[in-house]
Amino acid sequence: TGIPNGMGFTVLTLFPELITSFFNHGIIGRAMEKKLIVGDTINIRDFTLDRHKSVDDKPYGGGCGMVMTPEPLFRAIDEARSRRGNARVLLMSPQGKPFDQSRAREFAAAGENLIFVCGRYEGIDERVYHGEVDEEISIGDYVMTGGELAAMVIVDAVTRLLPGVLGGESSAELDSFENHRLEHAHYTRPFEFEGMTVPEVLLSGNHGEIEKWRRSSSLKRTFIKRPDLFHKETLSAEEKACLKIWCRELEA
Numbered sequence: 001t002g003i004p005n006g007m008g009f010t011v012l013t014l015f016p017e018l019i020t021s022f023f024n025h026g027i028i029g030r031a032m033e034k035k036l037i038v039g040d041t042i043n044i045r046d047f048t049l050d051r052h053k054s055v056d057d058k059p060y061g062g063g064c065g066m067v068m069t070p071e072p073l074f075r076a077i078d079e080a081r082s083r084r085g086n087a088r089v090l091l092m093s094p095q096g097k098p099f100d101q102s103r104a105r106e107f108a109a110a111g112e113n114l115i116f117v118c119g120r121y122e123g124i125d126e127r128v129y130h131g132e133v134d135e136e137i138s139i140g141d142y143v144m145t146g147g148e149l150a151a152m153v154i155v156d157a158v159t160r161l162l163p164g165v166l167g168g169e170s171s172a173e174l175d176s177f178e179n180h181r182l183e184h185a186h187y188t189r190p191f192e193f194e195g196m197t198v199p200e201v202l203l204s205g206n207h208g209e210i211e212k213w214r215r216s217s218s219l220k221r222t223f224i225k226r227p228d229l230f231h232k233e234t235l236s237a238e239e240k241a242c243l244k245i246w247c248r249e250l251e252a
Protein backbone atom coordinates (compact mmCIF):
# COMPACT_ATOMS: atom_id res chain seq x y z
CA THR A 1 0.00 0.00 0.00
CA GLY A 2 3.04 2.21 -0.06
CA ILE A 3 2.30 3.37 3.47
CA PRO A 4 5.32 2.63 5.72
CA ASN A 5 3.46 1.95 8.94
CA GLY A 6 0.19 0.52 7.72
CA MET A 7 -2.98 2.15 6.44
CA GLY A 8 -4.07 5.13 8.49
CA PHE A 9 -7.59 5.62 9.84
CA THR A 10 -8.30 8.90 11.66
CA VAL A 11 -11.78 9.36 13.10
CA LEU A 12 -13.06 12.85 13.91
CA THR A 13 -15.72 12.58 16.58
CA LEU A 14 -17.20 14.10 19.74
CA PHE A 15 -16.96 10.67 21.42
CA PRO A 16 -13.40 9.36 20.88
CA GLU A 17 -13.76 6.66 23.55
CA LEU A 18 -16.40 4.95 21.39
CA ILE A 19 -13.79 4.61 18.66
CA THR A 20 -10.71 3.78 20.76
CA SER A 21 -12.59 0.87 22.31
CA PHE A 22 -13.33 -0.46 18.83
CA PHE A 23 -9.67 -0.04 17.79
CA ASN A 24 -8.45 -2.02 20.82
CA HIS A 25 -10.39 -5.27 20.48
CA GLY A 26 -10.36 -8.41 18.32
CA ILE A 27 -8.93 -8.61 14.87
CA ILE A 28 -8.81 -4.82 14.59
CA GLY A 29 -6.87 -4.62 17.86
CA ARG A 30 -4.40 -7.24 16.62
CA ALA A 31 -3.95 -5.38 13.32
CA MET A 32 -3.11 -2.28 15.37
CA GLU A 33 -0.57 -4.21 17.47
CA LYS A 34 0.97 -5.63 14.29
CA LYS A 35 1.13 -2.10 12.84
CA LEU A 36 -0.85 -3.25 9.81
CA ILE A 37 -3.08 -0.25 10.50
CA VAL A 38 -2.64 2.98 12.43
CA GLY A 39 -5.92 4.09 13.98
CA ASP A 40 -6.38 7.29 15.92
CA THR A 41 -9.10 9.74 16.91
CA ILE A 42 -9.46 13.50 17.04
CA ASN A 43 -11.97 15.06 19.41
CA ILE A 44 -13.68 17.81 17.43
CA ARG A 45 -14.34 19.68 20.68
CA ASP A 46 -10.58 20.17 21.13
CA PHE A 47 -10.71 22.49 18.11
CA THR A 48 -13.28 24.94 19.45
CA LEU A 49 -12.01 28.39 20.35
CA ASP A 50 -14.81 29.74 22.50
CA ARG A 51 -14.98 29.47 26.28
CA HIS A 52 -17.98 27.14 26.12
CA LYS A 53 -16.27 24.82 23.61
CA SER A 54 -19.46 24.82 21.56
CA VAL A 55 -19.54 22.63 18.45
CA ASP A 56 -23.13 23.25 17.35
CA ASP A 57 -25.52 26.14 16.89
CA LYS A 58 -29.08 26.87 15.85
CA PRO A 59 -29.87 26.41 12.15
CA TYR A 60 -30.26 29.53 9.98
CA GLY A 61 -33.81 29.58 8.71
CA GLY A 62 -35.09 28.22 12.02
CA GLY A 63 -36.44 24.75 12.63
CA CYS A 64 -35.76 22.22 15.33
CA GLY A 65 -32.42 20.64 16.20
CA MET A 66 -28.86 21.93 15.96
CA VAL A 67 -26.18 21.97 13.26
CA MET A 68 -22.44 21.41 13.76
CA THR A 69 -20.55 24.67 13.26
CA PRO A 70 -17.91 24.78 10.50
CA GLU A 71 -14.88 26.24 12.31
CA PRO A 72 -14.01 23.37 14.70
CA LEU A 73 -14.60 20.83 11.92
CA PHE A 74 -12.34 22.71 9.49
CA ARG A 75 -9.55 22.90 12.06
CA ALA A 76 -9.94 19.25 13.09
CA ILE A 77 -9.82 18.09 9.46
CA ASP A 78 -6.69 20.19 8.84
CA GLU A 79 -5.07 18.61 11.90
CA ALA A 80 -5.98 15.14 10.57
CA ARG A 81 -4.56 15.93 7.13
CA SER A 82 -1.33 17.20 8.72
CA ARG A 83 -0.81 13.88 10.54
CA ARG A 84 -0.50 11.76 7.40
CA GLY A 85 -0.20 12.65 3.74
CA ASN A 86 -2.18 11.04 0.93
CA ALA A 87 -5.48 11.13 2.84
CA ARG A 88 -9.11 11.04 1.75
CA VAL A 89 -11.73 12.83 3.86
CA LEU A 90 -14.98 10.86 4.14
CA LEU A 91 -18.16 12.34 5.65
CA MET A 92 -20.46 9.74 7.23
CA SER A 93 -24.00 10.65 6.18
CA PRO A 94 -27.39 9.14 5.29
CA GLN A 95 -27.14 11.13 2.05
CA GLY A 96 -23.83 9.58 1.09
CA LYS A 97 -22.85 7.16 -1.64
CA PRO A 98 -23.72 3.60 -0.55
CA PHE A 99 -20.80 1.62 0.91
CA ASP A 100 -20.49 -2.05 -0.07
CA GLN A 101 -17.92 -4.86 -0.34
CA SER A 102 -16.57 -3.66 -3.67
CA ARG A 103 -16.01 -0.21 -2.14
CA ALA A 104 -14.24 -1.86 0.80
CA ARG A 105 -11.93 -3.62 -1.67
CA GLU A 106 -11.24 -0.33 -3.46
CA PHE A 107 -10.25 1.45 -0.23
CA ALA A 108 -8.07 -1.51 0.85
CA ALA A 109 -6.32 -1.57 -2.54
CA ALA A 110 -5.88 2.20 -2.91
CA GLY A 111 -3.77 2.40 0.26
CA GLU A 112 -4.90 5.99 0.88
CA ASN A 113 -5.16 7.03 4.53
CA LEU A 114 -8.79 7.60 5.45
CA ILE A 115 -10.15 10.47 7.58
CA PHE A 116 -13.72 9.96 8.87
CA VAL A 117 -15.89 12.93 9.80
CA CYS A 118 -18.58 11.80 12.23
CA GLY A 119 -21.40 14.30 12.60
CA ARG A 120 -23.93 14.46 15.41
CA TYR A 121 -27.10 16.54 15.77
CA GLU A 122 -29.01 17.21 12.53
CA GLY A 123 -25.83 17.29 10.48
CA ILE A 124 -22.99 19.60 9.66
CA ASP A 125 -22.73 23.07 8.08
CA GLU A 126 -22.81 22.68 4.30
CA ARG A 127 -19.59 24.70 3.88
CA VAL A 128 -17.59 21.91 5.54
CA TYR A 129 -18.87 19.51 2.92
CA HIS A 130 -17.93 21.82 0.02
CA GLY A 131 -14.60 22.86 1.48
CA GLU A 132 -12.98 19.90 3.14
CA VAL A 133 -14.82 16.66 2.31
CA ASP A 134 -13.70 14.43 -0.56
CA GLU A 135 -16.67 12.08 -0.42
CA GLU A 136 -19.93 11.55 1.49
CA ILE A 137 -20.60 7.87 2.33
CA SER A 138 -23.61 6.01 3.73
CA ILE A 139 -23.59 2.50 5.20
CA GLY A 140 -27.31 2.07 4.59
CA ASP A 141 -30.63 3.83 4.21
CA TYR A 142 -31.29 4.73 7.84
CA VAL A 143 -30.47 7.65 10.13
CA MET A 144 -28.38 7.20 13.29
CA THR A 145 -27.66 9.63 16.11
CA GLY A 146 -24.10 10.00 14.83
CA GLY A 147 -21.64 8.88 12.19
CA GLU A 148 -19.35 6.92 14.55
CA LEU A 149 -20.90 3.48 13.89
CA ALA A 150 -20.66 4.11 10.16
CA ALA A 151 -16.95 4.93 10.50
CA MET A 152 -16.33 1.75 12.52
CA VAL A 153 -18.20 -0.37 9.96
CA ILE A 154 -15.99 0.96 7.18
CA VAL A 155 -12.74 0.60 9.17
CA ASP A 156 -13.71 -2.99 10.02
CA ALA A 157 -14.69 -4.04 6.48
CA VAL A 158 -11.56 -2.44 4.94
CA THR A 159 -9.04 -3.61 7.57
CA ARG A 160 -9.95 -7.30 7.23
CA LEU A 161 -9.06 -7.11 3.53
CA LEU A 162 -5.54 -5.82 4.18
CA PRO A 163 -2.73 -8.39 3.74
CA GLY A 164 -1.74 -10.11 6.98
CA VAL A 165 -4.82 -9.08 8.96
CA LEU A 166 -6.86 -12.28 8.71
CA GLY A 167 -3.79 -14.54 8.67
CA GLY A 168 -4.16 -18.18 7.69
CA GLU A 169 -7.24 -19.09 9.70
CA SER A 170 -9.61 -17.54 7.22
CA SER A 171 -9.28 -15.57 4.05
CA ALA A 172 -11.23 -12.64 2.70
CA GLU A 173 -11.05 -14.00 -0.83
CA LEU A 174 -13.67 -16.66 -0.02
CA ASP A 175 -15.98 -14.08 1.53
CA SER A 176 -19.61 -14.04 0.67
CA PHE A 177 -20.34 -11.15 -1.70
CA GLU A 178 -16.96 -11.80 -3.29
CA ASN A 179 -18.68 -13.13 -6.44
CA HIS A 180 -22.14 -11.85 -5.53
CA ARG A 181 -22.92 -15.18 -3.84
CA LEU A 182 -23.55 -15.81 -0.17
CA GLU A 183 -21.21 -18.06 1.78
CA HIS A 184 -21.98 -21.81 2.02
CA ALA A 185 -23.33 -23.40 5.21
CA HIS A 186 -20.79 -24.09 7.98
CA TYR A 187 -20.71 -27.08 10.34
CA THR A 188 -18.43 -28.15 13.19
CA ARG A 189 -18.50 -30.71 16.07
CA PRO A 190 -20.58 -32.39 17.41
CA PHE A 191 -21.70 -34.56 14.47
CA GLU A 192 -25.21 -34.88 15.92
CA PHE A 193 -26.84 -31.99 17.78
CA GLU A 194 -30.53 -31.73 18.73
CA GLY A 195 -31.22 -34.65 16.42
CA MET A 196 -29.62 -32.85 13.45
CA THR A 197 -26.52 -34.30 11.78
CA VAL A 198 -23.89 -32.95 9.37
CA PRO A 199 -24.05 -33.67 5.59
CA GLU A 200 -21.97 -36.85 5.15
CA VAL A 201 -20.04 -35.46 2.18
CA LEU A 202 -18.29 -32.99 4.52
CA LEU A 203 -16.75 -35.90 6.43
CA SER A 204 -15.78 -37.83 3.30
CA GLY A 205 -12.40 -36.20 2.75
CA ASN A 206 -13.29 -36.04 -0.93
CA HIS A 207 -12.32 -32.41 -1.59
CA GLY A 208 -13.78 -32.37 -5.09
CA GLU A 209 -17.17 -33.45 -3.81
CA ILE A 210 -16.90 -31.10 -0.81
CA GLU A 211 -16.18 -28.11 -3.06
CA LYS A 212 -19.11 -29.12 -5.26
CA TRP A 213 -21.42 -29.36 -2.23
CA ARG A 214 -20.22 -25.94 -1.01
CA ARG A 215 -20.85 -24.28 -4.39
CA SER A 216 -24.33 -25.81 -4.35
CA SER A 217 -24.95 -24.64 -0.77
CA SER A 218 -23.82 -21.12 -1.63
CA LEU A 219 -26.05 -21.05 -4.73
CA LYS A 220 -29.13 -22.31 -2.84
CA ARG A 221 -28.67 -19.82 0.00
CA THR A 222 -28.26 -16.96 -2.43
CA PHE A 223 -31.40 -18.08 -4.28
CA ILE A 224 -33.40 -18.21 -1.04
CA LYS A 225 -31.95 -15.28 0.93
CA ARG A 226 -30.73 -12.82 -1.65
CA PRO A 227 -32.11 -13.54 -5.15
CA ASP A 228 -31.40 -9.88 -5.93
CA LEU A 229 -27.69 -10.73 -6.06
CA PHE A 230 -28.32 -12.92 -9.11
CA HIS A 231 -28.93 -9.84 -11.22
CA LYS A 232 -25.36 -8.77 -10.54
CA GLU A 233 -23.72 -11.85 -11.96
CA THR A 234 -25.02 -14.34 -14.53
CA LEU A 235 -25.41 -17.97 -13.56
CA SER A 236 -22.76 -20.39 -14.83
CA ALA A 237 -23.83 -23.55 -16.70
CA GLU A 238 -22.97 -25.61 -13.60
CA GLU A 239 -25.10 -23.30 -11.42
CA LYS A 240 -28.08 -23.54 -13.80
CA ALA A 241 -27.83 -27.34 -13.78
CA CYS A 242 -27.60 -27.37 -9.98
CA LEU A 243 -30.68 -25.16 -9.58
CA LYS A 244 -32.68 -27.26 -12.07
CA ILE A 245 -31.90 -30.48 -10.14
CA TRP A 246 -32.70 -28.77 -6.86
CA CYS A 247 -36.03 -27.42 -8.16
CA ARG A 248 -36.98 -30.91 -9.44
CA GLU A 249 -36.21 -32.33 -5.99
CA LEU A 250 -38.39 -29.66 -4.40
CA GLU A 251 -41.28 -30.46 -6.76
CA ALA A 252 -40.96 -34.21 -6.20
Ligand SMILES: CN(C)c1cccc(CNc2ccc(C(N)=O)cn2)c1
Nearest residue numbers: 092093094123138139143144146147
Ligand atom coordinates in the same frame (compact mmCIF):
# COMPACT_ATOMS: atom_id res chain seq x y z
C1 LIG B 1 -25.69 15.18 6.58
N1 LIG B 1 -25.03 14.58 7.71
C2 LIG B 1 -23.57 14.65 7.81
C3 LIG B 1 -25.75 13.90 8.67
C4 LIG B 1 -27.11 14.11 8.75
C5 LIG B 1 -27.83 13.41 9.73
C6 LIG B 1 -27.19 12.52 10.61
C7 LIG B 1 -25.83 12.36 10.53
C8 LIG B 1 -25.13 11.42 11.47
N2 LIG B 1 -25.84 10.17 11.44
C9 LIG B 1 -25.67 9.26 10.47
C10 LIG B 1 -24.52 9.20 9.71
C11 LIG B 1 -24.41 8.22 8.71
C12 LIG B 1 -25.47 7.35 8.49
C13 LIG B 1 -25.38 6.28 7.44
N3 LIG B 1 -26.53 5.75 7.01
O1 LIG B 1 -24.28 5.94 6.99
C14 LIG B 1 -26.59 7.46 9.27
N4 LIG B 1 -26.68 8.38 10.24
C15 LIG B 1 -25.09 13.03 9.57
